[in-house]
Amino acid sequence: MESGGDATFAAIPGPVGAGDGLADIVAAGGLHNYQRKLHADYGPVVRFRLPGAEKAVSIADPVLLEATAKIDKRPEKLFEFLAPLQESDNLQTLSAEQHTPWRRVLLSVLAGRRSHEAHFGQFAALTCDMADRWAKSDGPIALQQHLSELSLRMICDYALGAGADSPEQAGRIVSAFEDVLTDQLARLYHADLPGTDAERGDRAQRALAFLRSTVDEVLAAHQDDARPGSASQDTAQQGGPRQSDGSDLIAALAAAGQPPARIRDTVLMTMLAAHHTTGVAISWTLYLLAQHPAVADRVADELTDILGDRPAPEYADLKCLPYLKMVLEESMRLYPPGPYGAREVSEDLRVGDYTIPAGATIFYPIWAVHLNPEYWPQPEVFRPERFTAAESAGRPRFAYIPFGLGPRSCEGVALAMVEAQLVLAVLLRRFRFELAPGHSVVPVERFVLWAADDIRMNLTPRVP
Numbered sequence: 211m212e213s214g215g216d217a218t219f220a221a222i223p224g225p226v227g228a229g230d231g232l233a234d235i236v237a238a239g240g241l242h243n244y245q246r247k248l249h250a251d252y253g254p255v256v257r258f259r260l261p262g263a264e265k266a267v268s269i270a271d272p273v274l275l276e277a278t279a280k281i282d283k284r285p286e287k288l289f290e291f292l293a294p295l296q297e298s299d300n301l302q303t304l305s306a307e308q309h310t311p312w313r314r315v316l317l318s319v320l321a322g323r324r325s326h327e328a329h330f331g332q333f334a335a336l337t338c339d340m341a342d343r344w345a346k347s348d349g350p351i352a353l354q355q356h357l358s359e360l361s362l363r364m365i366c367d368y369a370l371g372a373g374a375d376s377p378e379q380a381g382r383i384v385s386a387f388e389d390v391l392t393d394q395l396a397r398l399y400h401a402d403l404p405g406t407d408a409e410r411g412d413r414a415q416r417a418l419a420f421l422r423s424t425v426d427e428v429l430a431a432h433q434d435d436a437r438p439g440s441a442s443q444d445t446a447q448q449g450g451p452r453q454s455d456g457s458d459l460i461a462a463l464a465a466a467g468q469p470p471a472r473i474r475d476t477v478l479m480t481m482l483a484a485h486h487t488t489g490v491a492i493s494w495t496l497y498l499l500a501q502h503p504a505v506a507d508r509v510a511d512e513l514t515d516i517l518g519d520r521p522a523p524e525y526a527d528l529k530c531l532p533y534l535k536m537v538l539e540e541s542m543r544l545y546p547p548g549p550y551g552a553r554e555v556s557e558d559l560r561v562g563d564y565t566i567p568a569g570a571t572i573f574y575p576i577w578a579v580h581l582n583p584e585y586w587p588q589p590e591v592f593r594p595e596r597f598t599a600a601e602s603a604g605r606p607r608f609a610y611i612p613f614g615l616g617p618r619s620c621e622g623v624a625l626a627m628v629e630a631q632l633v634l635a636v637l638l639r640r641f642r643f644e645l646a647p648g649h650s651v652v653p654v655e656r657f658v659l660w661a662a663d664d665i666r667m668n669l670t671p672r673v674p
């Protein structure tokens with residue numbers, strides 16, 4: 211017999227058919243194409259089938275998304291692929307009671323100017339090193355590969371501080387993390403990689419153990435520092451810097467009483483969340499600028515005005531680079547690095563004319579929302595001026611959601627923006643970018659919005 215939930219779900223427009231929906235997604239050429247087609251055919255609220263979510267509803271209208279803005283639950287099944295990386299709980303699907311204090315600690319560091327300033331010099335040095343290497347290299351540069359590695363190095367420095375300060379140790383951490391991720395993503399996407407599942411699994415387990423012990427060492431060093439009579443305590447008593455001053459993630463988590471396993475999980479999850487997302491955001495921005503050289507020239511002019519002869523900005527310079535920021539924002543509209551989000555409804559939820567039944571999955575089609583022609587005229591056109599204060603003023607807040615929305619939105623948004631603006635400033639001040647001849651860039655939806663065969667560019671110096 212049909213339950214009330216089945217009836218309200220069936221009343222939502224959507225396709226009819228059997229199976230888990232995978233065949234339809236594949237036939238449409240991927241989830242994004244499928245969703246755009248669904249919304250074009252059935253309107254802004256669509257019921258559809260998705261492997262792992264028996265009752266899924268996609269909402270592409272930013273005004274209707276408001277009804278979902280307080281939901282604090284993610285669907286377990288869609289995120290269970292991350293559970294093996296976590297010791298305490300799956301941080302992506304923590305209950306709201308546990309998630310709220312955890313989010314508060316994360317934001318106290320990630321969103322704060324203090325932590326951005328504390329790490330900015332090292333971020334700039336890592337970026338300039340990469341640019342020096344690029345300047346010496348002959349052939350085209352695979353942007354996504356290099357920029358993901360740079361993001362990972364930056365987040366290692368940020369999350370582990372002194373634990374990753376020698377280049378050798380940072381290199382070991384980066385490759386251990388890659389081993390963990392390669393294995394995890396290979397399982398998720400059934401990728402054809404060298405070695406057997408068991409060999410990759412063993413390597414990933416060893417790498418995971420190494421990463422966890424590295425976090426433990428950093429944590430132990432903090433605890434030593436915090437003991438009465440330690441050098442840093444003496445300094446603090448003399449009015450010098452104190453531990454956990456809002457610039458150090460591990461210190462803040464420890465000071466908030468988070469247990470060691472949760473701290474280890476948080477560092478790993480932060481590295482995971484920060485790694486490819488920031489790198490691909492920068493790469494898609496450079497890709498769009500290569501197709502719009504006049505916009506790239508205007509960014510370079512803004513950089514010359516503010517930086518003069520300096521190769522990299524200071525933290526305080528970022529707020530003087532509004533055009534660069536608009537270019538980044540417009541690029542993340544057209545190529546959102548994290549193209550989807552998901553929530554689970556705990557009680558029946560009214561959205562526009564429909565009722566989404568308790569237990570259903572709400573799907574945020576971030577990419578389709580960013581291309582909704584009602585709020586973004588000529589949505590496929592790259593036009594950074596969409597993000598001037600005047601043009602942004604009339605737009606609903608959820609028309610632009612590259613970092614998701616509500617209590618489960620990205621805690622790294624402020625840090626990601628700082629990193630991306632810094633890296634773009636260094637690179638666009640120094641180089642002109644041109645797509646390698648014959649190279650075609652095809653977006654593929656993985657954990658992030660990737661390019662099938664990377665984005666390969668030739669570089670020429672801007673500053674002789």
Ligand code: HEM
Pocket residue numbers: 301302313320365479480483484485487488491546547548549550551552612613614615616617618619620621622623625626627630
């Ligand atoms: C351009 C770069 C980035 C983009 C586009 C991005 C985007 C996103 C998106 C779409 C989500 C899911 C939000 C939702 O479900 O509503 C998310 C979650 C998250 N992101 Fe980011 N992210 C970026 C960089 C970062 C960085 C640098 C960090 C940390 C240093 C970070 C930490 C996180 C965390 C911890 C979550 C899980 C949120 C939660 O469950 O409370 N992200 N991000």
